[in-house]
Amino acid sequence: MNLLLRLCLTLLLSRRRQRLHVLDTCVTPFRVWPNDLDVLRHMTNGRYFAILDLGRIDLLLRSRVWQRVNAQRWYPVVTLETIRFHRSLHLWERYDVTTRVIGWDEKHVFLEQGFSRSGTKVALGVVRTRFLKRGGASVPTNELLAWIGVNQPSPDLPEWVVRWSQAEVGMDR
Template sequence: MIFRTMLHAFLSRFGARLDHWDVARTRFRVLPTDLDILKHMNNGVYLSIADIGRFDLLRRNGVWGIFEQRGWYPVVASETISFRKSLELWQSFVVESRILGFDEKAVYVEQRFTVDGEIYTQAFIRGRFLKRSGGVVSIEELLEAVGPAPTDFTIPEWLLEWGADAALPSTRAEAPSVWAD
């Protein structure tokens, strides 16, 4: 996956420039190393490729450069993915990535794995931004750096509820692993 990431880091330098809130379309092909024992793309590979799609989005919309200047970096807080059709060996596909909006703590991104415009897989990512110097980038700091969000942003209510329900305790709170009998 590191070679694919490096390739797309290089390619994103030449891709079409995007507005911060545009949809990025990143092209891929299913490789032999992406397959599971059933000979279709492994479910874990989708999440790794989604990472590359988000990286491409942030590079081409200029946000990555802003983050580098400020010493910020993105992390995934939670993600959910639904599968509709399998991707097969050598099949080409496009990952469409867009920022949906944010709540008081995180940014929500939708990503679609498409073939000829048809959705095969859909993922939603709830991400945070951290400071290399320590601490979390607030949504206010983020918007100050990248500019205001469009007023027509709408995050589905179910996604906001999922974000809250799926969240683990903060890193400063206890989180013991206790299984119910």
């Protein structure tokens, strides 16, 4: 229920926030709620990943990418993600999630998403996404980018992100 309420708030508030280009950094504000906490009274690890979903939705809506891909009946899925925790978030604390595209390859779009409280880094995640057609086939990244109006080459991905993305290939067995 907590995430459904947050999803509705994200959908409503994204309309009022500044429009963005898909390659801009999107900042989405949040607050730690009681049902975000674990037994140690800080935000539970799994909640971070759920909040990252909302940050990506905010970027897609504010950049008008969601409307464009939805018209094609495409949708994004997460294929790989990781997070590094630096500090804890506690009850009622305000924090921001920053979301930005850091690059792409022929099948995936990579995003960096960070949590910060009062300008201090709390956690940093990297997410690999792919867009699918309603029938299940993948949308090639060059087709996706052309459809949303991005016609520049990918920035160089950090070497560790390339290695991390390629290392998961062995898990297919």
